[in-house]
Amino acid sequence: MYVAVKGGERAIENAHRLLAHERRGDRDVPEVTLAQISEQLALGVDRVMTEGSLYDRELAALAIKQARGDMIEAIFLVRAFRATLPRFGATEPVNTGAMQVRRRISSTFKDVPGGQILGPTFDYTHRLLDPQLAEGFVPEQPMTADASQAATPRVTDILGRDGLIESSPQADSDAAVGDLTREPLSFPADRDLRLQNLARGDEGFLLALGYSTQRGYGRNHPFAGEIRFGEVEVEFSAEDVGFAVPLGSIELTECQMVNQFKGSTTEAPCFTRGYGLAFGQSERKTMSMALVDRALRARELGEEAEAPAQDEEFVMSHSDNVQSTGFVEHLKLPHYVDFQSELGLLRKLRQEFAEANEAVEMQEAAE
Amino acid sequence: MNSTMSSTGPDSKQAQRKAAMTVLAHSGVADIAGRLAAIAVPTHENLREPENGLVMMRGRIGGDGAPFNLGEATVSRAAVRLATGEVGFGYTLGRDARKAQMIALCDAMVQSAELSGEVEAKVIAPLRVAMNAERARKAAETAATRVDFYTMVRGEG
Numbered sequence: 177m178y179v180a181v182k183g184g185e186r187a188i189e190n191a192h193r194l195l196a197h198e199r200r201g202d203r204d205v206p207e208v209t210l211a212q213i214s215e216q217l218a219l220g221v222d223r224v225m226t227e228g229s230l231y232d233r234e235l236a237a238l239a240i241k242q243a244r245g246d247m248i249e250a251i252f253l254v255r256a257f258r259a260t261l262p263r264f265g266a267t268e269p270v271n272t273g274a275m276q277v278r279r280r281i282s283s284t285f286k287d288v289p290g291g292q293i294l295g296p297t298f299d300y301t302h303r304l305l306d307p308q309l310a311e312g313f314v315p316e317q318p319m320t321a322d323a324s325q326a327a328t329p330r331v332t333d334i335l336g337r338d339g340l341i342e343s344s345p346q347a348d349s350d351a352a353v354g355d356l357t358r359e360p361l362s363f364p365a366d367r368d369l370r371l372q373n374l375a376r377g378d379e380g381f382l383l384a385l386g387y388s389t390q391r392g393y394g395r396n397h398p399f400a401g402e403i404r405f406g407e408v409e410v411e412f413s414a415e416d417v418g419f420a421v422p423l424g425s426i427e428l429t430e431c432q433m434v435n436q437f438k439g440s441t442t443e444a445p446c447f448t449r450g451y452g453l454a455f456g457q458s459e460r461k462t463m464s465m466a467l468v469d470r471a472l473r474a475r476e477l478g479e480e481a482e483a484p485a486q487d488e489e490f491v492m493s494h495s496d497n498v499q500s501t502g503f504v505e506h507l508k509l510p511h512y513v514d515f516q517s518e519l520g521l522l523r524k525l526r527q528e529f530a531e532a533n534e535a536v537e538m539q540e541a542a543e
Numbered sequence: 544m545n546s547t548m549s550s551t552g553p554d555s556k557q558a559q560r561k562a563a564m565t566v567l568a569h570s571g572v573a574d575i576a577g578r579l580a581a582i583a584v585p586t587h588e589n590l591r592e593p594e595n596g597l598v599m600m601r602g603r604i605g606g607d608g609a610p611f612n613l614g615e616a617t618v619s620r621a622a623v624r625l626a627t628g629e630v631g632f633g634y635t636l637g638r639d640a641r642k643a644q645m646i647a648l649c650d651a652m653v654q655s656a657e658l659s660g661e662v663e664a665k666v667i668a669p670l671r672v673a674m675n676a677e678r679a680r681k682a683a684e685t686a687a688t689r690v691d692f693y694t695m696v697r698g699e700g
Contacts, residue, residue, distance in 0.1 A: 231600065231616035232637065258597065264618060266599040269610040276678065278685050292690040321689070323682035330606055344608025353601065353610050367604055368611035375613050409565070410636065412598055416591075416622065417632045419557055423598070423618060424568035424636040430606060453602045453613055 199244050213237035222427075222456025223247060227497065228254025229357075229376040231426055231455050248378075248497050255498050266353070268411045268420055272430045272453070273330055277406040279457075282331045284399045284434060290328030295405060296457075331402035332432045332449060341434065341447040363489045370472055370488060374465045375454060377495030383460060385485040386467030394471045394483030398450065401434035405457050429458045433466035438477050448477060556654070563653050563667045564646060568635045570670045572642040578666040579645060585658060587648060590630060591622035593640030619643035629654040 200207065214221055214237040224236040228251045236254060243249035279295025282288040294300075335341040345367065354369035361369070374382060389396055408428055411420040431452035439445030450470025452462030472488050474481035484490055494500060567575060597615045604611055621633045621644040631651025633643040652662040 226614065229614035230597075231614065234638075235617070258615060261617070262596045263615070264596045264598055264620065266612070267601050267616075269601040269603045270613075272602070272606045276681070278681065279688075286692055292692075293685055294688040294690065295685055296688075318684040319687035320680075320683035321686040323679070323686040324689070332605065333607070344603070344605030347609035353612055355599070355612050357612075368609060371602075371604060371611045372613070410598075410600065410616070412618070412634060414620075414632065414634060417634075419561065421632065421634045422561060422565040422568050423616075423634055426600070426616065426636065428602075432606065449605060451605050453606075455614060 199242075208241060210234055210237040210241065213240055219457060220245075220247065222454075222458050223379060223461070224250045224254055225455040226458050226461060227251045227376055227378065228258075230254050230258050248501050252498050252501065264414075265412065267423070268413060270408045270410060270426075270428065272404065272408060272428065273333070275328075275404060275406040275408045275428070275430075276425075277328050277404055279406065280328055280402065280404040282400070282402045284401050285331060285334075288331060288402075289334065290326050291324065293328075328404070330404075330432060332434070335401070335434070335447065339444065339446060341449060342438070344449075361492060363492075364475070365488055365492060367469075367473070370492065371451065371453070371465075371469060373492045373495055374452075374468055377465070378497035378500070379458075379461045379464065381495055381497070382464035382468050385471070385491060386464035388483065389467050389471050389485045394474065394481075394486045396448075396450075396467075396470050397436035398467055398470065399434045400463065401432040401449070403429070403431045403459060403462065405429040405459070427456050429454050429456065429462045431459070431462035431466040433463070433470055435470050448473070559659075559663075560650055560653050563649060563663070564634070566667050566671045566674055567633075567646045567649055569674045572639050572645070574670060574673065575642065575645045575649075575666070578669060579648070582661055582665050584648065585652065585655070586626040587623045587651065588626075589621065589644070590624045591620070593619060593621035593633075593644045595619050595638050595640060621647040623647045623651055625651045625655060627655060627657075 214233045217237075217240065220240055221233055221236045224239055224247060225231050225233065227247075228236060228239065230236075232254075235257060236250070239250035239253040239257075240247070242253060277290075277293060277295075279297060280290065280293045282292065286292070332341055332344075336343055354366055354372065356369055356372055361373075365373070388394070390398070406427065407425040409425050410423045412423050413420045429452075433450035433452070435448045435450060437445040438448050448470065450466040450468075450473070452465035452469065454461045454465065468485055468491060471483070471485040472491060474486040475488075479486070481487065596618055598618045599615050600613045601610045602613045603609065616636055617638050619633075619635055619638060619640045619642060621640065622630060623633075623644065624630050629651040631647040631649065631654065633645065633647030633650060635643050635646055649662055649666060652658040653667075
Protein backbone atom coordinates (compact mmCIF):
# COMPACT_ATOMS: atom_id res chain seq x y z
CA MET A 177 0.00 0.00 0.00
CA TYR A 178 1.31 3.43 -0.92
CA VAL A 179 0.72 6.19 1.54
CA ALA A 180 1.70 9.63 0.34
CA VAL A 181 3.73 11.48 2.91
CA LYS A 182 3.64 15.21 2.50
CA GLY A 183 5.41 17.97 4.30
CA GLY A 184 9.08 17.17 3.62
CA GLU A 185 9.65 19.60 0.75
CA ARG A 186 10.66 22.61 2.78
CA ALA A 187 12.84 20.55 5.09
CA ILE A 188 14.62 18.98 2.06
CA GLU A 189 15.16 22.36 0.44
CA ASN A 190 16.59 23.80 3.61
CA ALA A 191 18.75 20.72 4.20
CA HIS A 192 20.33 21.15 0.75
CA ARG A 193 20.88 24.82 1.42
CA LEU A 194 22.59 23.91 4.68
CA LEU A 195 24.68 21.29 2.82
CA ALA A 196 25.87 23.97 0.35
CA HIS A 197 26.82 26.19 3.28
CA GLU A 198 28.71 23.41 5.06
CA ARG A 199 30.40 22.39 1.81
CA ARG A 200 31.81 25.88 1.50
CA GLY A 201 33.01 25.71 5.11
CA ASP A 202 34.42 28.78 6.85
CA ARG A 203 33.96 31.60 4.33
CA ASP A 204 37.11 33.31 5.57
CA VAL A 205 39.09 30.34 4.17
CA PRO A 206 39.73 30.64 0.39
CA GLU A 207 37.57 28.43 -1.81
CA VAL A 208 39.36 25.42 -3.35
CA THR A 209 39.54 25.54 -7.19
CA LEU A 210 39.13 22.67 -9.65
CA ALA A 211 42.69 23.27 -10.87
CA GLN A 212 43.95 22.93 -7.29
CA ILE A 213 42.10 19.64 -6.84
CA SER A 214 43.26 18.34 -10.22
CA GLU A 215 46.90 19.35 -9.68
CA GLN A 216 47.37 18.77 -5.95
CA LEU A 217 44.92 15.94 -5.18
CA ALA A 218 45.78 14.23 -8.46
CA LEU A 219 45.57 10.64 -7.24
CA GLY A 220 42.09 11.24 -5.83
CA VAL A 221 41.08 12.56 -9.25
CA ASP A 222 42.61 9.44 -10.85
CA ARG A 223 40.55 7.20 -8.58
CA VAL A 224 37.31 9.04 -9.33
CA MET A 225 38.01 8.81 -13.09
CA THR A 226 38.82 5.09 -12.85
CA GLU A 227 35.85 4.02 -10.74
CA GLY A 228 33.55 6.64 -12.22
CA SER A 229 34.61 5.02 -15.51
CA LEU A 230 35.06 8.37 -17.23
CA TYR A 231 38.37 9.98 -18.21
CA ASP A 232 37.91 13.71 -17.64
CA ARG A 233 40.11 15.34 -14.99
CA GLU A 234 38.06 18.51 -14.69
CA LEU A 235 34.77 16.68 -14.18
CA ALA A 236 36.33 14.34 -11.61
CA ALA A 237 37.73 17.37 -9.74
CA LEU A 238 34.28 19.02 -9.79
CA ALA A 239 32.74 15.80 -8.48
CA ILE A 240 35.24 15.67 -5.59
CA LYS A 241 34.48 19.30 -4.74
CA GLN A 242 30.72 18.79 -4.91
CA ALA A 243 30.95 15.59 -2.84
CA ARG A 244 33.02 17.36 -0.15
CA GLY A 245 35.80 14.81 -0.69
CA ASP A 246 33.52 11.76 -0.34
CA MET A 247 35.08 9.59 -3.05
CA ILE A 248 32.16 7.18 -3.55
CA GLU A 249 29.70 10.09 -3.77
CA ALA A 250 32.05 11.70 -6.34
CA ILE A 251 32.22 8.45 -8.34
CA PHE A 252 28.40 8.30 -8.24
CA LEU A 253 28.18 11.87 -9.64
CA VAL A 254 30.57 11.04 -12.49
CA ARG A 255 28.66 7.86 -13.38
CA ALA A 256 25.43 9.85 -13.48
CA PHE A 257 27.01 12.51 -15.73
CA ARG A 258 28.06 9.79 -18.24
CA ALA A 259 24.42 9.11 -18.97
CA THR A 260 23.90 12.67 -20.26
CA LEU A 261 26.20 12.37 -23.31
CA PRO A 262 25.88 10.30 -26.50
CA ARG A 263 28.56 7.70 -27.20
CA PHE A 264 30.34 8.19 -30.55
CA GLY A 265 31.92 4.72 -30.51
CA ALA A 266 34.90 2.81 -29.15
CA THR A 267 38.59 3.69 -29.49
CA GLU A 268 41.23 1.49 -31.02
CA PRO A 269 42.73 -0.62 -28.19
CA VAL A 270 45.55 1.41 -26.62
CA ASN A 271 49.12 0.17 -27.03
CA THR A 272 50.66 0.20 -23.55
CA GLY A 273 53.93 -1.13 -25.04
CA ALA A 274 54.40 2.28 -26.73
CA MET A 275 53.70 4.21 -23.50
CA GLN A 276 55.76 7.32 -22.76
CA VAL A 277 56.84 5.83 -19.47
CA ARG A 278 57.00 8.01 -16.32
CA ARG A 279 57.47 5.02 -14.04
CA ARG A 280 58.30 1.42 -14.81
CA ILE A 281 59.46 -1.19 -12.34
CA SER A 282 59.84 -4.95 -12.33
CA SER A 283 60.21 -6.99 -9.17
CA THR A 284 61.22 -10.06 -11.19
CA PHE A 285 64.22 -8.82 -13.25
CA LYS A 286 66.78 -6.42 -11.86
CA ASP A 287 68.30 -5.73 -15.29
CA VAL A 288 65.09 -5.43 -17.26
CA PRO A 289 65.70 -3.93 -20.75
CA GLY A 290 64.84 -0.23 -20.59
CA GLY A 291 65.73 -0.14 -16.90
CA GLN A 292 64.00 0.25 -13.56
CA ILE A 293 62.50 3.74 -13.59
CA LEU A 294 61.09 4.86 -10.25
CA GLY A 295 59.29 8.03 -11.39
CA PRO A 296 57.11 9.93 -8.90
CA THR A 297 56.47 7.35 -6.15
CA PHE A 298 55.64 7.04 -2.45
CA ASP A 299 57.85 3.91 -2.37
CA TYR A 300 60.93 4.31 -0.17
CA THR A 301 59.47 7.35 1.60
CA HIS A 302 59.47 7.01 5.38
CA ARG A 303 55.76 7.71 5.82
CA LEU A 304 56.50 10.40 8.37
CA LEU A 305 54.17 13.39 8.33
CA ASP A 306 56.05 16.36 6.92
CA PRO A 307 55.34 19.60 8.83
CA GLN A 308 57.03 21.62 6.06
CA LEU A 309 54.10 20.78 3.76
CA ALA A 310 51.64 22.49 6.09
CA GLU A 311 52.14 25.83 4.39
CA GLY A 312 54.22 27.63 1.82
CA PHE A 313 56.56 24.77 0.93
CA VAL A 314 58.30 25.29 -2.42
CA PRO A 315 59.74 22.00 -3.72
CA GLU A 316 63.02 21.92 -5.63
CA GLN A 317 62.87 21.58 -9.41
CA PRO A 318 63.16 17.91 -10.44
CA MET A 319 66.57 16.58 -11.46
CA THR A 320 67.00 15.75 -15.12
CA ALA A 321 69.18 13.26 -16.96
CA ASP A 322 69.76 12.24 -20.56
CA ALA A 323 66.74 10.28 -21.66
CA SER A 324 67.60 6.88 -23.06
CA GLN A 325 66.29 6.06 -26.53
CA ALA A 326 66.11 2.36 -25.53
CA ALA A 327 62.69 0.75 -25.82
CA THR A 328 60.93 -0.42 -22.68
CA PRO A 329 59.41 -3.75 -23.77
CA ARG A 330 56.87 -5.37 -21.49
CA VAL A 331 58.42 -7.91 -19.12
CA THR A 332 55.78 -10.41 -20.19
CA ASP A 333 56.94 -10.01 -23.83
CA ILE A 334 60.49 -10.86 -22.76
CA LEU A 335 59.35 -13.98 -20.87
CA GLY A 336 57.05 -14.85 -23.75
CA ARG A 337 59.91 -15.07 -26.25
CA ASP A 338 61.20 -18.18 -24.48
CA GLY A 339 57.73 -19.61 -23.96
CA LEU A 340 58.15 -19.28 -20.20
CA ILE A 341 54.81 -17.49 -19.81
CA GLU A 342 51.42 -18.10 -21.38
CA SER A 343 50.51 -15.75 -24.22
CA SER A 344 47.54 -13.41 -23.94
CA PRO A 345 44.24 -14.72 -25.32
CA GLN A 346 43.71 -13.35 -28.84
CA ALA A 347 40.46 -11.90 -30.11
CA ASP A 348 37.90 -14.08 -31.76
CA SER A 349 37.21 -11.93 -34.83
CA ASP A 350 33.48 -12.72 -34.74
CA ALA A 351 33.02 -11.92 -31.06
CA ALA A 352 31.92 -8.44 -30.06
CA VAL A 353 33.73 -6.91 -27.09
CA GLY A 354 31.50 -7.39 -24.03
CA ASP A 355 30.15 -4.20 -22.47
CA LEU A 356 28.47 -4.33 -19.08
CA THR A 357 27.16 -0.78 -19.50
CA ARG A 358 24.99 -2.06 -22.34
CA GLU A 359 24.02 -5.62 -21.36
CA PRO A 360 23.17 -6.86 -17.86
CA LEU A 361 25.71 -9.21 -16.25
CA SER A 362 25.24 -12.93 -16.71
CA PHE A 363 27.43 -15.78 -15.54
CA PRO A 364 29.78 -17.31 -16.40
CA ALA A 365 31.31 -14.05 -17.69
CA ASP A 366 34.18 -13.89 -20.19
CA ARG A 367 37.47 -12.28 -19.28
CA ASP A 368 36.79 -9.05 -21.21
CA LEU A 369 33.67 -8.43 -19.10
CA ARG A 370 35.47 -9.42 -15.92
CA LEU A 371 38.27 -6.94 -16.63
CA GLN A 372 35.77 -4.16 -17.38
CA ASN A 373 34.01 -4.92 -14.11
CA LEU A 374 37.28 -4.95 -12.14
CA ALA A 375 38.53 -1.76 -13.83
CA ARG A 376 35.55 0.20 -12.47
CA GLY A 377 35.36 -1.81 -9.25
CA ASP A 378 35.97 -0.38 -5.78
CA GLU A 379 39.67 -0.16 -4.96
CA GLY A 380 39.15 -1.13 -1.31
CA PHE A 381 37.06 -4.18 -2.22
CA LEU A 382 39.61 -5.40 -4.77
CA LEU A 383 42.50 -4.66 -2.40
CA ALA A 384 40.90 -6.82 0.30
CA LEU A 385 40.20 -9.64 -2.17
CA GLY A 386 43.73 -9.47 -3.61
CA TYR A 387 45.14 -9.55 -0.09
CA SER A 388 42.96 -12.54 0.75
CA THR A 389 44.59 -14.53 -2.10
CA GLN A 390 48.01 -13.74 -0.66
CA ARG A 391 46.88 -14.96 2.76
CA GLY A 392 45.83 -18.33 1.37
CA TYR A 393 42.23 -17.91 0.20
CA GLY A 394 42.92 -18.95 -3.38
CA ARG A 395 46.69 -18.61 -3.32
CA ASN A 396 48.32 -18.08 -6.74
CA HIS A 397 51.94 -17.14 -5.96
CA PRO A 398 52.16 -13.70 -7.59
CA PHE A 399 55.19 -11.63 -8.63
CA ALA A 400 54.82 -8.05 -9.82
CA GLY A 401 56.31 -8.79 -13.24
CA GLU A 402 55.92 -5.17 -14.21
CA ILE A 403 54.12 -1.99 -13.22
CA ARG A 404 54.21 0.92 -15.64
CA PHE A 405 52.61 4.35 -15.58
CA GLY A 406 52.69 7.01 -18.28
CA GLU A 407 50.97 8.46 -21.31
CA VAL A 408 49.51 6.48 -24.17
CA GLU A 409 48.10 7.81 -27.41
CA VAL A 410 44.41 7.22 -28.14
CA GLU A 411 42.99 6.79 -31.64
CA PHE A 412 39.40 6.61 -32.74
CA SER A 413 38.27 5.16 -36.06
CA ALA A 414 35.82 7.83 -37.07
CA GLU A 415 33.64 6.66 -39.95
CA ASP A 416 33.20 10.16 -41.36
CA VAL A 417 36.96 10.76 -41.53
CA GLY A 418 37.94 7.40 -43.01
CA PHE A 419 41.00 6.73 -40.88
CA ALA A 420 41.94 6.35 -37.20
CA VAL A 421 41.94 9.88 -35.78
CA PRO A 422 44.32 10.82 -32.95
CA LEU A 423 42.37 12.07 -29.91
CA GLY A 424 45.36 12.99 -27.74
CA SER A 425 46.88 11.00 -24.91
CA ILE A 426 45.71 9.71 -21.54
CA GLU A 427 47.59 8.57 -18.45
CA LEU A 428 47.31 4.89 -17.60
CA THR A 429 48.79 2.47 -15.07
CA GLU A 430 49.30 -1.16 -16.07
CA CYS A 431 50.23 -4.13 -13.87
CA GLN A 432 51.40 -7.47 -15.23
CA MET A 433 51.25 -10.06 -12.48
CA VAL A 434 53.29 -13.23 -13.10
CA ASN A 435 51.85 -16.25 -11.29
CA GLN A 436 52.51 -19.91 -10.62
CA PHE A 437 52.80 -22.27 -13.52
CA LYS A 438 50.35 -24.45 -15.29
CA GLY A 439 51.14 -27.33 -17.59
CA SER A 440 49.81 -30.66 -18.76
CA THR A 441 51.01 -33.78 -20.54
CA THR A 442 50.61 -31.94 -23.84
CA GLU A 443 51.75 -28.45 -22.77
CA ALA A 444 55.09 -27.58 -21.17
CA PRO A 445 54.70 -25.80 -17.84
CA CYS A 446 54.76 -22.01 -18.01
CA PHE A 447 53.94 -19.02 -15.81
CA THR A 448 50.36 -17.75 -15.85
CA ARG A 449 49.34 -14.10 -15.61
CA GLY A 450 46.88 -11.63 -14.18
CA TYR A 451 46.29 -8.18 -15.66
CA GLY A 452 45.42 -4.77 -14.27
CA LEU A 453 44.79 -1.48 -16.13
CA ALA A 454 43.40 1.82 -14.80
CA PHE A 455 43.21 5.54 -15.59
CA GLY A 456 45.88 7.81 -14.11
CA GLN A 457 48.46 6.72 -11.55
CA SER A 458 46.53 3.96 -9.81
CA GLU A 459 49.11 1.45 -8.69
CA ARG A 460 47.36 -0.19 -5.75
CA LYS A 461 44.24 -0.51 -7.88
CA THR A 462 45.96 -2.19 -10.82
CA MET A 463 47.93 -4.56 -8.57
CA SER A 464 44.75 -5.61 -6.76
CA MET A 465 42.92 -5.91 -10.08
CA ALA A 466 45.66 -8.18 -11.49
CA LEU A 467 45.57 -10.44 -8.41
CA VAL A 468 41.79 -10.78 -8.64
CA ASP A 469 41.86 -11.22 -12.45
CA ARG A 470 44.23 -14.17 -11.95
CA ALA A 471 42.12 -15.60 -9.11
CA LEU A 472 38.98 -15.44 -11.29
CA ARG A 473 40.74 -17.59 -13.93
CA ALA A 474 40.57 -20.60 -11.57
CA ARG A 475 37.90 -22.38 -13.60
CA GLU A 476 39.75 -21.83 -16.92
CA LEU A 477 43.04 -23.08 -15.41
CA GLY A 478 41.49 -26.15 -13.79
CA GLU A 479 42.02 -24.97 -10.23
CA GLU A 480 39.63 -25.63 -7.37
CA ALA A 481 37.57 -22.48 -6.91
CA GLU A 482 36.71 -22.34 -3.24
CA ALA A 483 37.87 -18.90 -2.10
CA PRO A 484 35.80 -15.69 -2.35
CA ALA A 485 38.28 -14.08 -4.80
CA GLN A 486 37.79 -17.03 -7.19
CA ASP A 487 33.99 -16.76 -7.22
CA GLU A 488 33.18 -14.54 -10.20
CA GLU A 489 29.52 -14.12 -9.35
CA PHE A 490 30.41 -13.01 -5.81
CA VAL A 491 33.24 -10.71 -6.96
CA MET A 492 31.50 -9.13 -9.94
CA SER A 493 28.18 -8.65 -8.16
CA HIS A 494 29.75 -6.77 -5.25
CA SER A 495 32.69 -4.88 -6.78
CA ASP A 496 30.74 -1.82 -7.92
CA ASN A 497 30.66 0.76 -5.13
CA VAL A 498 27.89 2.80 -6.78
CA GLN A 499 25.59 -0.24 -6.79
CA SER A 500 26.70 -1.24 -3.30
CA THR A 501 26.19 2.18 -1.82
CA GLY A 502 22.84 2.54 -3.56
CA PHE A 503 21.47 -0.58 -1.93
CA VAL A 504 23.04 -0.04 1.48
CA GLU A 505 22.10 3.65 1.63
CA HIS A 506 18.55 3.17 0.39
CA LEU A 507 17.88 1.83 3.89
CA LYS A 508 17.85 5.49 4.96
CA LEU A 509 14.85 6.32 2.80
CA PRO A 510 11.36 6.22 4.28
CA HIS A 511 10.21 2.64 4.85
CA TYR A 512 7.30 3.74 7.08
CA VAL A 513 4.69 1.51 5.46
CA ASP A 514 6.93 -1.58 5.30
CA PHE A 515 7.87 -0.95 8.90
CA GLN A 516 4.22 -0.49 9.98
CA SER A 517 3.30 -3.87 8.53
CA GLU A 518 6.31 -5.50 10.25
CA LEU A 519 5.30 -3.78 13.47
CA GLY A 520 1.71 -5.02 13.13
CA LEU A 521 2.94 -8.58 12.56
CA LEU A 522 5.30 -8.40 15.53
CA ARG A 523 2.52 -7.14 17.82
CA LYS A 524 0.28 -10.01 16.70
CA LEU A 525 3.06 -12.59 17.35
CA ARG A 526 3.77 -11.12 20.78
CA GLN A 527 0.07 -11.26 21.66
CA GLU A 528 -0.13 -14.92 20.58
CA PHE A 529 3.00 -15.65 22.63
CA ALA A 530 1.49 -13.93 25.70
CA GLU A 531 -1.83 -15.78 25.28
CA ALA A 532 -0.05 -19.13 24.93
CA ASN A 533 2.03 -18.46 28.05
CA GLU A 534 -1.06 -17.40 29.98
CA ALA A 535 -2.75 -20.66 29.00
CA VAL A 536 0.31 -22.67 30.15
CA GLU A 537 0.46 -20.79 33.44
CA MET A 538 -3.22 -21.36 34.07
CA GLN A 539 -2.82 -25.05 33.27
CA GLU A 540 0.20 -25.34 35.61
CA ALA A 541 -1.72 -23.55 38.35
CA ALA A 542 -4.61 -25.90 37.92
CA GLU A 543 -2.40 -29.01 38.23
CA MET B 544 37.56 9.38 -48.97
CA ASN B 545 38.65 12.74 -50.15
CA SER B 546 40.29 12.20 -53.51
CA THR B 547 42.32 15.41 -53.51
CA MET B 548 45.56 14.35 -55.12
CA SER B 549 48.63 16.28 -54.25
CA SER B 550 52.02 15.63 -55.76
CA THR B 551 52.80 13.44 -52.75
CA GLY B 552 49.79 11.11 -53.13
CA PRO B 553 46.80 10.31 -50.91
CA ASP B 554 48.67 8.10 -48.38
CA SER B 555 51.19 10.73 -47.45
CA LYS B 556 48.44 13.37 -47.37
CA GLN B 557 46.58 11.19 -44.88
CA ALA B 558 49.79 10.78 -42.85
CA GLN B 559 50.24 14.56 -42.89
CA ARG B 560 46.67 15.13 -41.69
CA LYS B 561 47.10 12.58 -38.94
CA ALA B 562 50.40 14.08 -37.83
CA ALA B 563 48.80 17.54 -37.70
CA MET B 564 45.80 16.16 -35.74
CA THR B 565 48.18 14.56 -33.21
CA VAL B 566 49.92 17.88 -32.58
CA LEU B 567 46.64 19.79 -32.33
CA ALA B 568 45.02 17.23 -30.00
CA HIS B 569 48.02 17.58 -27.67
CA SER B 570 47.94 21.38 -27.71
CA GLY B 571 45.97 23.69 -25.47
CA VAL B 572 43.03 25.57 -26.94
CA ALA B 573 44.56 28.97 -26.15
CA ASP B 574 47.81 28.00 -27.89
CA ILE B 575 45.98 26.86 -31.03
CA ALA B 576 43.87 30.02 -31.04
CA GLY B 577 47.01 32.14 -30.65
CA ARG B 578 48.67 30.48 -33.66
CA LEU B 579 45.52 30.67 -35.78
CA ALA B 580 45.32 34.41 -35.11
CA ALA B 581 48.60 34.79 -37.03
CA ILE B 582 47.14 33.58 -40.34
CA ALA B 583 44.25 34.63 -42.54
CA VAL B 584 41.57 32.07 -41.78
CA PRO B 585 39.66 31.17 -44.99
CA THR B 586 35.89 31.42 -45.30
CA HIS B 587 34.25 28.26 -43.98
CA GLU B 588 30.98 26.86 -42.65
CA ASN B 589 30.16 24.28 -40.01
CA LEU B 590 29.37 20.95 -41.59
CA ARG B 591 28.71 19.50 -38.14
CA GLU B 592 28.06 21.79 -35.21
CA PRO B 593 30.69 21.23 -32.52
CA GLU B 594 29.37 18.70 -29.98
CA ASN B 595 30.42 16.77 -26.90
CA GLY B 596 30.14 13.04 -26.47
CA LEU B 597 31.87 9.95 -25.16
CA VAL B 598 34.12 7.26 -26.55
CA MET B 599 34.62 3.89 -24.89
CA MET B 600 38.35 3.43 -24.27
CA ARG B 601 39.68 -0.02 -25.00
CA GLY B 602 42.67 -1.86 -23.61
CA ARG B 603 43.93 -5.34 -24.40
CA ILE B 604 43.93 -8.38 -22.08
CA GLY B 605 47.53 -8.75 -20.90
CA GLY B 606 48.47 -5.59 -22.86
CA ASP B 607 48.66 -7.47 -26.18
CA GLY B 608 45.61 -9.77 -26.29
CA ALA B 609 41.92 -9.47 -27.10
CA PRO B 610 40.35 -6.03 -26.49
CA PHE B 611 38.23 -5.15 -23.46
CA ASN B 612 36.32 -2.01 -22.45
CA LEU B 613 38.29 -0.03 -19.86
CA GLY B 614 36.01 2.98 -19.37
CA GLU B 615 34.79 6.03 -21.25
CA ALA B 616 36.31 9.43 -21.96
CA THR B 617 34.76 12.74 -22.92
CA VAL B 618 35.36 13.79 -26.52
CA SER B 619 34.49 16.80 -28.66
CA ARG B 620 34.05 16.76 -32.41
CA ALA B 621 33.30 19.13 -35.25
CA ALA B 622 33.45 19.28 -39.05
CA VAL B 623 33.90 22.32 -41.27
CA ARG B 624 33.89 22.95 -45.02
CA LEU B 625 35.98 25.66 -46.63
CA ALA B 626 34.43 27.82 -49.33
CA THR B 627 36.87 26.03 -51.67
CA GLY B 628 35.31 22.65 -50.77
CA GLU B 629 37.82 20.98 -48.45
CA VAL B 630 36.16 19.19 -45.53
CA GLY B 631 38.04 19.09 -42.26
CA PHE B 632 37.35 17.02 -39.14
CA GLY B 633 38.22 17.78 -35.55
CA TYR B 634 38.22 15.23 -32.75
CA THR B 635 39.81 15.69 -29.34
CA LEU B 636 39.62 14.34 -25.80
CA GLY B 637 37.79 16.64 -23.40
CA ARG B 638 34.72 18.87 -23.58
CA ASP B 639 36.15 21.89 -25.36
CA ALA B 640 34.04 22.07 -28.50
CA ARG B 641 35.91 25.21 -29.65
CA LYS B 642 39.13 23.17 -29.74
CA ALA B 643 37.45 20.50 -31.91
CA GLN B 644 36.31 23.19 -34.29
CA MET B 645 39.79 24.71 -34.56
CA ILE B 646 41.24 21.26 -35.27
CA ALA B 647 38.62 20.73 -37.98
CA LEU B 648 39.51 24.09 -39.52
CA CYS B 649 43.23 23.24 -39.49
CA ASP B 650 42.52 19.80 -40.99
CA ALA B 651 40.62 21.45 -43.85
CA MET B 652 43.50 23.88 -44.44
CA VAL B 653 46.06 21.05 -44.40
CA GLN B 654 44.12 19.52 -47.31
CA SER B 655 44.10 22.74 -49.32
CA ALA B 656 46.95 23.03 -51.82
CA GLU B 657 47.13 26.83 -51.31
CA LEU B 658 46.89 26.85 -47.50
CA SER B 659 48.68 23.70 -46.34
CA GLY B 660 52.14 25.27 -46.43
CA GLU B 661 51.10 28.24 -44.32
CA VAL B 662 49.10 26.29 -41.72
CA GLU B 663 51.96 23.80 -41.41
CA ALA B 664 54.58 26.54 -40.95
CA LYS B 665 52.66 28.99 -38.77
CA VAL B 666 50.35 26.73 -36.72
CA ILE B 667 51.37 23.08 -36.69
CA ALA B 668 55.17 23.41 -36.68
CA PRO B 669 55.45 25.75 -33.65
CA LEU B 670 52.87 23.70 -31.72
CA ARG B 671 54.87 20.56 -32.58
CA VAL B 672 58.02 22.16 -31.17
CA ALA B 673 56.16 22.91 -27.93
CA MET B 674 54.73 19.38 -27.75
CA ASN B 675 58.13 17.79 -28.29
CA ALA B 676 59.74 20.09 -25.73
CA GLU B 677 57.15 19.06 -23.15
CA ARG B 678 57.76 15.38 -23.93
CA ALA B 679 61.52 15.86 -23.70
CA ARG B 680 61.16 17.63 -20.35
CA LYS B 681 59.13 14.76 -18.92
CA ALA B 682 61.53 12.18 -20.37
CA ALA B 683 64.55 13.95 -18.82
CA GLU B 684 62.86 14.19 -15.39
CA THR B 685 61.91 10.53 -15.62
CA ALA B 686 65.41 9.48 -16.70
CA ALA B 687 66.87 10.98 -13.50
CA THR B 688 64.88 8.38 -11.52
CA ARG B 689 66.36 5.39 -13.38
CA VAL B 690 68.10 2.97 -11.01
CA ASP B 691 71.78 2.29 -11.69
CA PHE B 692 72.54 -0.96 -9.93
CA TYR B 693 76.04 -1.75 -8.84
CA THR B 694 77.18 -4.89 -7.11
CA MET B 695 78.79 -4.65 -3.71
CA VAL B 696 81.60 -7.12 -3.17
CA ARG B 697 81.38 -8.49 0.30
CA GLY B 698 84.13 -10.06 2.43
CA GLU B 699 87.66 -11.02 1.40
CA GLY B 700 88.07 -12.34 -2.16
